[in-house]
Amino acid sequence: MTARLPRRRVLVALVATLVVLAPLGWMWQQSLVPNGLAPMDMGYADYGGGPAMSMAHAGHGRDLSKLVAPANQAADVSVKLVARKESFDIPGRGPMKGYTLNHTSPGPRITAKQGDLVEVTLINESVPDGATLHWHGVDVPAAVAGVAGVTQDAVMPGQTFVYRFVAVDVGTYWYHSHQLSHEQVKDGLYGVLVISPSPSDVIAAVHTYDKIRTVNGEYGERRVSAVPGSTVRVRLINTDNGPMAAWVDGAQYRVVAVDGTEVNGPTLVEGKSVLVTAGGRIDLAITLPSGAIRIGLGGGPTTLVIGSGDAPTGAEPGASVDLLSYGKTAALPFDPASADRHFEYRIGRRPGFYDGVPGLWWTINGHQFPKVPMFVVAEGDIVRMTVQNKSGQVHPMHLHGHHVVVLSRNGVAATGSPWWVDSLNVEDDETYEIAFVADNPGIWMDHCHNLPHAAQGLITHLMYEGITTPYHHNGPTKNQPE
């Protein structure tokens, strides 16, 4: 066949094909995530304008697996959690195939008092891909952050892992697997953790299993009793991938805590919803009328009714509480104006390959995972970070091991109560300036908590000078944090 075509035409066609294919092949090859990638060996070190420090590598530096709670402190709260792949029941709906902890999803509620040493033993009986437990929002020591491939190996069937940490900060938190989390969390491997609750507190952990939205694992209108005239604290927890509006029909409320931190001078809210970031928590204080009230949870059939008798029904209010200006201002415990480092976390999206798969992929400062910046800090640094979203979708950004305070949104300075978060809803086209103190040495994920987005590469790490980890992505135990 080629004999009939003029040689030149064949050559031209061949060259043209190569011109198109070679860069594509190169891009494809470049996008492959190396097997056994160490978190310290991702894209490039970003020192945020602070002094460059030598990045430690395995064998030189402090191994994060040594960063643990005091070994001689006895446990005040001891919990054993057995993870299984099995069916469980969603009251009001029926059976669901997924994962359980001690045969339930959500897993057992864990409560502790401030200062308690909490010890949780995870036993993986039958989760085939392995599992871990991450303490979302709790500033635990690095060795028990529960991230497969970063702070530990995934706990495989038949294996056990013990998490120990001191419950330093009161508040509403949750826990979940951080191995294949986009699948395991959705399918049930999560639970509630509250530090220093009072007996009258109401928990409303919202979770969507396979399009079925539940509260505390139950579907439809759910009821809890309470004393009329009393003030209850409702702890809202959003364990889903997207933001959720919550509101109260039949009473006013105050937003008394955000992501575990008390709000300063919370004012009464009426006719507004409050947004609960994916992964985030909002505590409401509600003084109950004589009849029942209803908490709206994103619309849809699942709601929480508090009290007895008929509860009012309402639609989602048009307006929502703006935490940038809610409550009373107060001094911060550090001065963001004297920051040691300024990082940019610019989220974009572009066509290309990710691990050899073509698609539209997230970028951080123009780079795709794993070629993303590693934000490097020294212990004690005051850090500012600008989080900018130009990607066309909302991203709930979550930094492990630290609480960050919001300084501004789209150039408008915060004027309300100090707005501390661990999960921040960053809409498309929004820019937040946040700040924190680097006071918890380790290697900490800083990722989108829309977990499929994280699995698509919207993750990076906050690294402390001199800290190393012996763990790897993939590797013998198939660590896949997202």
Ligand code: C2O
């Ligand atoms: Cu809720 Cu990286 O976690």
Ligand code: CU
């Ligand atoms: Cu996202």
